[in-house]
Amino acid sequence: MAEDELEIAAWRSLLLAQNAALRAIEARLAAAGQVPLTWYDVLLELDAAPGRRLRMQELAARVVLSRTRVSRLVDELVRAGLVCRAPDPDDGRAAFAVLTDAGRDRLRAAAPAYLEGIREHFARHLDPGELRTVRDALDKVTAAHRPLARIQASPAVRPGRGPGG
């Protein structure tokens, strides 16, 4: 196989595999009566953050969504009682999304189905060596698109358009 074709084949495999696995995992969460994947991602990031809270911009940088979308997502989570909004005492412009106890419960409840989904529909088909190579290789790809590596203190990560359009 020519070099060109290998590159294209790998890219295409990436698209197809993510698409297939993502749908399957989403379906598994739904079947288990758990929160949708987007909610899970948001709850997960909030749970991992110090104080179980994150500013909108930081939250958007961590999940694979635009800041706009995150704003609306948080609205839904607030309505569901899983998250609450809180002002930043140090910056009147900023708004925190804070994980509630109910939100943490929902997160913990969804975790098993989520992890099983990843294993069942993705990781199960790869051996540890492949997992490691996939992770390392794709991390290099991602790193190349995030010149400002450390999200930690970096102010500027602009998600741009999503794959969802």
Add this chain to the structure above:
Amino acid sequence: MAEDELEIAAWRSLLLAQNAALRAIEARLAAAGQVPLTWYDVLLELDAAPGRRLRMQELAARVVLSRTRVSRLVDELVRAGLVCRAPDPDDGRAAFAVLTDAGRDRLRAAAPAYLEGIREHFARHLDPGELRTVRDALDKVTAAHRPLARIQASPAVRPGRGPGG
């Protein structure tokens, strides 16, 4: 790193890398004044098909979109003169999407930007060994979600539900 964490890390790397690379490639096509990625995929599959034509269902099975979406996408391509619809003489229900000469021209015009995009934003960061591992590993994942594998020459391909579900 625990086994669990490695699996999750690989999955997350997949999501992030595809997201980043996809946006960048799409942007490159747009910057070059070429067709959007969805159009490109459709044109590419049609060009590769015998007679440069494909039934809606088969087209939807090849691109990563639902049959519904493909139907509307073909509408747009017809309006742009890149594709035309044709009835199947053997089956009154079926409809072919046929690549026009203009469509082939647009495809060829977009190809360089597309290939450079894949290389620049994805393949460039991986060595041949990694590319091969990524391709093979992810193909296994995809295959597991497509019980009726061979689209190639099998006349009785039952794509079942489209990837869009």
Add this chain to the structure above:
DNA sequence: CCTAGATACGTGCGTCTGCACGCACTGTAG
């Protein structure tokens, strides 16, 4: 103090996407 530019949000609007549904056609049974 006031003014100008940058930053962090939220919202109106349009696009992308797919499900549920209905229509047209096929083919099999009676």
Add this chain to the structure above:
DNA sequence: CTACAGTGCGTGCAGACGCACGTATCTAGG
């Protein structure tokens, strides 16, 4: 020929998504 289940499409509608824009706040400079 008629009746009925199965298949291939296209469309109404609703959800997901992000850009462009407006608002409130912060910061720098006069």
